[in-house]
Amino acid sequence: MTGLPAIKVEKLVKRFGKTTVLNGIDLVVERGEVTCLLGPSGSGKSTLLRCVALLEEANEGFIEINGMPLGFASGPNGERVRLPAAETQKVRAHIGMVFQQFNLWPHMTALGNVAEALVTVRGMPRKDAEERAMAQLSKVGLSDRAGHYPSELSGGQQQRVAIARALALDPDIMLFDEPTSSLDPELTGEVLNVMRDLAESGMTMLVVTHEIGFAASVGSKIVFLDQGKLIVEGKPEEVFGKPRHERIDQFLDTYLDRGAATLL
């Protein structure tokens, strides 16, 4: 299994009504790589991530996770064959997802949020699940907030709980959908630090982000999407270094006002 890429996206097409949001995306994420998806809003980067998380079903194309087909397999004539739910669930268990809006469950404490799936899905006794959840919370620096409800936590803390919730299930791929976009600027640092630690521990990550600084310093690969197509792909120094793709230049220009120039 070692030779297989963690994520392989093949000719993925996704339409919402008449709008084609993803127009034939091919993407390979190798094990241990941190791939950052950049692009203007509406470029399809979040939709691509959501397809990999199987929160959206693509119209055409295939996705493989660790070599296993996700949701749909290719039939004898290349047609899409829907896989049984149990099989899909098994493949999905390799993936952890972090949302822009955190999406913690408001009726559970931080500890409850992290322990819940271990009990409900994995059938672990509540006590063991909470022990494991506690360990996970301390990894994101929140063991002292375990008993707090989401409404009692800051945005940055909520997002770290959400990361712990995904990690508790021991995924080998983590997906991040603009994890810092709904945070105050002074709270983004604590979330990015957790993500940086995670990257250093060798986790395979696919990150949709507007944090160019993070992408440039932590990303092993930058993928730039525009209008549903993959335009540029490469190491950060290749993508951001000169000579630059014209579209990247335009995109970066919008960041200069925000002081991102110093990072590049």
Place this chain on the structure above:
Amino acid sequence: MTFDPDLIIQYLPDIVRALGVTILLWIAGSALGIVVGFIIAVARRYGPRWLDLALFAPVELIRGTPFLVQIFLLYYGGPFIGLSLDSVTAGLLGLTIYGAAYYSELWRSGFVAIPKGHVEAAQCVGFNRTQTLRRIILPEMTMLLLPSMVNMTILMLKETAILSIISVPELTLAVSALGTKHYAFVEGFAVLALIYWGLVEACSAMGRFAESRLSKYRFAAS
């Protein structure tokens, strides 16, 4: 006409017995209405489209006509379609149907109000539909809907008074009988008002208590 409190004391056992019927019908009717309403809401949301449409009409019919008319038709019109019920059964059935229509709409609003992301988060950690409903959607809806559920349940109590027209031996019937017999409507209806109000306040107080217990669960600002 004089105000004679002794009359109330004299008839107290009858009033208490009738109060028992009122409370029983209220609790049973509300509980059944809440459960049936939930089933309707789930069927309309997760079932096939024809089921949604098939349930839309009766829900609108019930919400669009007075309870008095419904209960009258059920009790006096029922025998024409082979549905002969004694008054208490007809009363309970009528209350259940009436409540279910309204409660189903409350449940429906609850389904709509739950952030899609909370359900997606559950999907991402491997919950199936039943687990998501039981562990995420239902508890979140409980806290969201509690105030409107309490409100509807208060209305249900007051609708039980309508059951007096089909001679369900409940509070309003007992008190009006007393009024007719002794021509003592003021005493009777004053007491009636106080009892209903007392029950409503008790129900509201329980609702407020539950709300305060759930206040920590309020949706977090992001």
